[in-house]
Amino acid sequence: MNYWNTRLREMTEYIPGEQPQDIDEYIKLNTNENSFPPSKQVLEAIKEAANDKVKLYPDPKSTRLRELFAEQNSLNADNIFVGNGSDEIFTLLFRGFIEHNGTAAFTYPSYSLYYTMSEAYGINFDKINAEKDFSIDLQKFSGKNYNLVIISNPNNPTGTGFDINDIRKFLKTYKGLLVVDEAYVDFYGETAIALVKEFDNIIITRSFSKSYSLAGLRIGLAVSNPEIINGFFKLKDSYNVNRISEAGAIAALKDIKNFKYNIQMLINNKEYLEEQLYELGFEIVPSKANFLFVKHSAIQAENIYNKLKNRKILVRYFQGPVQSEYLRITVGTMMEIKKLIQELASITEA
Amino acid sequence: MNYWNTRLREMTEYIPGEQPQDIDEYIKLNTNENSFPPSKQVLEAIKEAANDKVKLYPDPKSTRLRELFAEQNSLNADNIFVGNGSDEIFTLLFRGFIEHNGTAAFTYPSYSLYYTMSEAYGINFDKINAEKDFSIDLQKFSGKNYNLVIISNPNNPTGTGFDINDIRKFLKTYKGLLVVDEAYVDFYGETAIALVKEFDNIIITRSFSKSYSLAGLRIGLAVSNPEIINGFFKLKDSYNVNRISEAGAIAALKDIKNFKYNIQMLINNKEYLEEQLYELGFEIVPSKANFLFVKHSAIQAENIYNKLKNRKILVRYFQGPVQSEYLRITVGTMMEIKKLIQELASITEA
Numbered sequence: 001m002n003y004w005n006t007r008l009r010e011m012t013e014y015i016p017g018e019q020p021q022d023i024d025e026y027i028k029l030n031t032n033e034n035s036f037p038p039s040k041q042v043l044e045a046i047k048e049a050a051n052d053k054v055k056l057y058p059d060p061k062s063t064r065l066r067e068l069f070a071e072q073n074s075l076n077a078d079n080i081f082v083g084n085g086s087d088e089i090f091t092l093l094f095r096g097f098i099e100h101n102g103t104a105a106f107t108y109p110s111y112s113l114y115y116t117m118s119e120a121y122g123i124n125f126d127k128i129n130a131e132k133d134f135s136i137d138l139q140k141f142s143g144k145n146y147n148l149v150i151i152s153n154p155n156n157p158t159g160t161g162f163d164i165n166d167i168r169k170f171l172k173t174y175k176g177l178l179v180v181d182e183a184y185v186d187f188y189g190e191t192a193i194a195l196v197k198e199f200d201n202i203i204i205t206r207s208f209s210k211s212y213s214l215a216g217l218r219i220g221l222a223v224s225n226p227e228i229i230n231g232f233f234k235l236k237d238s239y240n241v242n243r244i245s246e247a248g249a250i251a252a253l254k255d256i257k258n259f260k261y262n263i264q265m266l267i268n269n270k271e272y273l274e275e276q277l278y279e280l281g282f283e284i285v286p287s288k289a290n291f292l293f294v295k296h297s298a299i300q301a302e303n304i305y306n307k308l309k310n311r312k313i314l315v316r317y318f319q320g321p322v323q324s325e326y327l328r329i330t331v332g333t334m335m336e337i338k339k340l341i342q343e344l345a346s347i348t349e350a
Numbered sequence: 351m352n353y354w355n356t357r358l359r360e361m362t363e364y365i366p367g368e369q370p371q372d373i374d375e376y377i378k379l380n381t382n383e384n385s386f387p388p389s390k391q392v393l394e395a396i397k398e399a400a401n402d403k404v405k406l407y408p409d410p411k412s413t414r415l416r417e418l419f420a421e422q423n424s425l426n427a428d429n430i431f432v433g434n435g436s437d438e439i440f441t442l443l444f445r446g447f448i449e450h451n452g453t454a455a456f457t458y459p460s461y462s463l464y465y466t467m468s469e470a471y472g473i474n475f476d477k478i479n480a481e482k483d484f485s486i487d488l489q490k491f492s493g494k495n496y497n498l499v500i501i502s503n504p505n506n507p508t509g510t511g512f513d514i515n516d517i518r519k520f521l522k523t524y525k526g527l528l529v530v531d532e533a534y535v536d537f538y539g540e541t542a543i544a545l546v547k548e549f550d551n552i553i554i555t556r557s558f559s560k561s562y563s564l565a566g567l568r569i570g571l572a573v574s575n576p577e578i579i580n581g582f583f584k585l586k587d588s589y590n591v592n593r594i595s596e597a598g599a600i601a602a603l604k605d606i607k608n609f610k611y612n613i614q615m616l617i618n619n620k621e622y623l624e625e626q627l628y629e630l631g632f633e634i635v636p637s638k639a640n641f642l643f644v645k646h647s648a649i650q651a652e653n654i655y656n657k658l659k660n661r662k663i664l665v666r667y668f669q670g671p672v673q674s675e676y677l678r679i680t681v682g683t684m685m686e687i688k689k690l691i692q693e694l695a696s697i698t699e700a
Contacts, residue, residue, distance in 0.1 A: 002550070002551075002577070003447050003527050003550075003551065003577070003578055003581070004446060004447065004577075004581045005446060005447055005448055005449045005450075005452075006449060007445070007446065008445075008446035008447070008581050008584060008585055011584070011585070013584050014588060016407075016410060016588040016589070019406075019407055019409060019410060021409075021413065023406070028406070031407055033405055033406050033407060034405050035405075036405070037402035037405055038402070038404055038405055042404070043400045043401065043402075043404070044400075046396065046397075046399075046400035046404075046594060047396075047397045047400050049396075050393045050394075050396035050397050050400070051393065052387035052388070052393075053566060054388055054392070054393070054396075054563070054564055054565075054566035054567055054598070055383055055384050055385075055386070055387055055388055055563035055564065055565060055566065056369075056373070056378070056383050056565055056566055057366075057369055057381055057383060057559070057565040057566065058565075058566050058568070059369060059371075060366060060369060063371065084434050084568075084587070084590065084592075085587065085589060085590075087587035087588055087589065087590075088587055091587055095357070095358075095445075096354060096355060096357065096358035097353050097354065097355055097358065098355055099355045099356060100355075102355075113588075177353050200352070200353075201352075201353065209407070213404070213405035214404055214405065215404075215405060215406055215407040215408075215589075216403060216404035216405065216406055216407065216408050216592060216593035216594070217404055217592050217593070217594065218408070218434075218589060218590075218591075218592040227352070227353070227354075228353055231353070231354045231358050234358060234361070234363050235358055235361070237434070237435065237437035237438055237441055238364060238366040238437055239366070239435060239437065239565070239568060240434065240435075240437075240568075241568075242434075242566060242567050242568040242592060242594075242595055243566035243567070244396060244566070244567065244592075244594045244595065244598075245592055245594065248404070248594075
């Protein structure tokens, strides 16, 4: 590794959920993609954008998408940044907003990207352990003067949520930067977007990968005050969002009817999945997201994960204290759920 | 700028060429996009990829695209990295391969992104001035033990090129990392890809924005030895290339006939543009790219730039020694060229 610098050599790589090449042979319940297809209007918009203008660079600021999201959320376009997935937003956040050797705190368990990014950027961080029921008291973050706190609401992988009033209360004394990762907020959660007008140290991140069924397009948003948003613009690559994905995301925001229908279908399926898993002897953490964090009364999580994988069903298994006792299962279509339950029945009864 | 870190506050922003919102009213000859449309097969591939699978994350490694490019260039897929435009590749290069306080050297004039990125990452760099005819003797980079040298071949904004044997000769003694930015190589240039098998310290970057008419999709490639390529993979965001753009890029590589036709059209137009500009009293730097670097015998470049802009024609004007005497004009379609020449005639004869 002659040409790698110290940072690259020393960093821990973030390992995303498996995306097998023979993906069509699997039921994929491991990366929280939406099981329902995207709006037909999105697919039409992509086809329409497949014209000679792809020879031109995209709008470097994704203006139309920002204006539309702003309009729908009583914000201004200068409150909004569009990234190549919310991954890009997190990378820019660590690159531009926290000093090297700054301090951060995250809940545990949570999205492990926060931990690996902190390591990569030389940020010292504390993991604030969740309670036994996976709830988190935000006041636990008030102990030290952290430069950065990231919470995921609802939280990945547990599905538990924070109350907006608790976040507001926390912000009244906290002076660092608070990021609320709302990748899963559309399923059941309550957004903290209103707090952007009350506090200048909050950034909300959003994703089109989950509730809009558009993981393949790579669109994420950051919502904050204009000064922070300008920082994102200053730091990003010139043309970070491609033309086609911007067009698709705009169509997704416009098709409110399909969005609501899709969410409702998912909630129905989630309730069915919960019932079925309960019948098979699983403990289920109450979830506000499109996944369930579950643990079987008798069989180890890793064991179930492996057996399901052999049967061409992927769910997510995490290493680490507490969470290694659980599996995270994305809520699928009814057919996927029935197949999963059938295999789980055979595994748990064997 | 309370929440910006030192790096973000101090960095100089890279300013891309203008992309006006009322773009349809302009003739855009300022950002070296290809004036000819992309292959119809690319547009078909995008439409085909506009299916329910956009709900799924893309292949994190763009395997199919890498395999195809490898096959066409007698390489292995592990020699190739795909980025969200070559911009992302340059960002990753600075983040992962050069130590903070390392040293670099670039030609001058060249793509100003190299300079702004070096500043942003605390890299000390020398600008090696081109000769009067804008040629560069690579041996001028041998003086100090630079950690990084980037050359653009053909060079942006001058259009001049390097000989592959001169690059080979340079690599026989140079021990740092050499990046050859081949964004414009397909127009006339000779690629340095063969050198990847001879030396372990060369990275070639490629773009689909220019010769493939796909600036709107954001696809760039890095070609190097597997160890360096692994570094890019380790550092990048999990899903950096979206599904649709990967599908479009694959179709572009497959349609060799359209690619060759497009390049030939562009060369024809370039020759016509050269003749016409010469008639109007412009000096023209011999160009291997899809743009011309030109200077009028009597009228200042900035003056011409402003007058053309008022007439809804955008060309590129750069600040800085020597280059501020020149304009960079992208080779357009025949209609665009005729309109440009008509306006230039009226400006130069006024």
